[in-house]
Amino acid sequence: MNFANARVEAHNIWPAKTSFKAEEMFIRRLSEIKDKELFKPISIAQNSNADYQRCVGHLLDALDQVPHRPDYAFDNFFRIIDIAASPWFSRRGIKGIVQGTSSRLFTADSTSWEQIIDSLCLAMPLRTYELLAKRLLAAALTQEGENDPLYKRALHAFGPKFYPAFVRKYALDKSGNLCPNIAETNRGNAASLLKLYMSGKAGTRSKPASDPALDLTKKENLGSPNQRSEVLLSLLLFTIRNERAHGNVLSPFRTSKSTLERYESYYFIMLLSYIYALGVLSLRFQCISPKNILNGCTENIQAQKAFFS
Template sequence: MQKINCFSSMRVEYYNNWIEPKTDSKTLKFPAEILYAERLELLKTSTFEPQKFEESEDPETHMIVSYLMDTIDSLPGRPDLAFEKLWSAINYFLGFLNTQNSWSIRREHKLLDKVTNEFWCDLIDEEKQPDLALSFLKLMNLIPKQSGEYLVRRLFEDVTRSTIINQSADHQLNIQKRVKDALGNSLYNELSKKYLESKSRIKKNGELYGEKSANYLVGQLFCKILRGDIVTLSGKTYQLNIRQQIRLALNGYLYTYRNERFHGSVFSSTFRSSKANLNTYAHSFYMFHISYILLMVLVVKLLPVGVSFQDISKNLNNNFEKFNTIFESQIYK
């Protein structure tokens, strides 16, 4: 029994006292990695600080702490792998809640919808948890430009010409359905129409150029929409409320990113690609931060970690400031 207590204490202590390792641009070889390391060295900042937990013998707590230890061990160099560990922790919670509440839900996306309704949309609420809601809205306002374009490409690019690995019509239809559920049919259809119009208008310079330009233009619209800005399309105004923002962030961005990473549809060495740059890091870190806030909501609600939603909000805001400082030029303004 003493041995179990010792290891329980060691895990929490490791997580609570973790100090992010320094980057060294001189030891790296790939351009994006060097650029990123030089940025961190110039700013003399870390990318992330974990929320400290109280020690506990609770088995569910230690399952989550084990995922979080692997998460922080992936930073600062691999935010994409850190995201995967956070999603694994979220997935553990999905199974835990499914069993604990006797929901008997077999499909993951259905289970995700259930938890979204009963936990995330219920708790990230401006009246129930104003500090938490404000933190979430701060994060929505930090969306990188590449994240806007990322979703546009998955939604609207011609799959027969797409450079996205394993992109198929069925895969694209699933993404379109999830985003349509988040936005509503009217706004989704307006965005689809805007994409086709933009692509057609610039097509005179070549098919590929027209597609890239449409990705950029409609990507900017998606940034505004996720931020909760008012957008006007075909003379009609649209603005997402916080529940819709949660759904778009989760069902549009995170679940798409998750599926591609877990199903082998991305280049694994993300930051060692010829296309990688600071935008690539910004997008991966943004997916990481959205996952982190969703996971922490479940941690505070369900686990005996001695942390309040106010504590989490302070930790989130601190990490978002780091993100804003590092990726100031990559964030949509």
């Protein structure tokens, strides 16, 4: 299939419905497990506050996009994070929200949120880790380099040692120069290292690490639950939000690279944004307990695993 021509043709014949390869695969999968739920909303309390009701409106708009467009649902869930958390970071804007919200969540209930973050990091598909690795390496390769906004947020989230060492390991050629081809070749290995870092559990290795900061057999090099939460919110979700808001990416399910794995990745990204949206609402409006968010998060992770396995 020539996807470039197909996208133009889909526009020209609208309102006739056109389905692309990945969309057809997803529809078939939905029909195979009619008795299974792919996404389960987590109950929240009543509240007539105007801001709360605006956020609930976005929750409903997001649910209208399920099951076929988890990327659109993500857009609405992220708007809730922005709306509900803005009063806490009025002078720092959305950057303050994505860098500071995790600390507020952990202050409210560190036990529940540590379990939530552990569960999410463990469940995150490798393809999503690959996306994160690709964006982190690309930030170091831009013309802005260390002034790139994502590069700066990565230093804030990971700390000043891990991220530069990560870039040196996976984006430098033999001459010590930053190289896009090297970064692309190393993306899988970079994703595997990120997965270990985000697990919060020390690994084992027979050979010394290439850099002391990347030695994840040492607990001090692993991210704290708060750091790992900031990685999810500031480096992954906020980056995706920016790319989609600025129109820098193709429709994710209408390209030659789209597969069920891409749906799995976007469903997980959608779930991440939903959990953080509920977390912010719980702090602002006491509409749901962190423990109930944890229970709902666990249920949704299991539903996604059952669907995509």
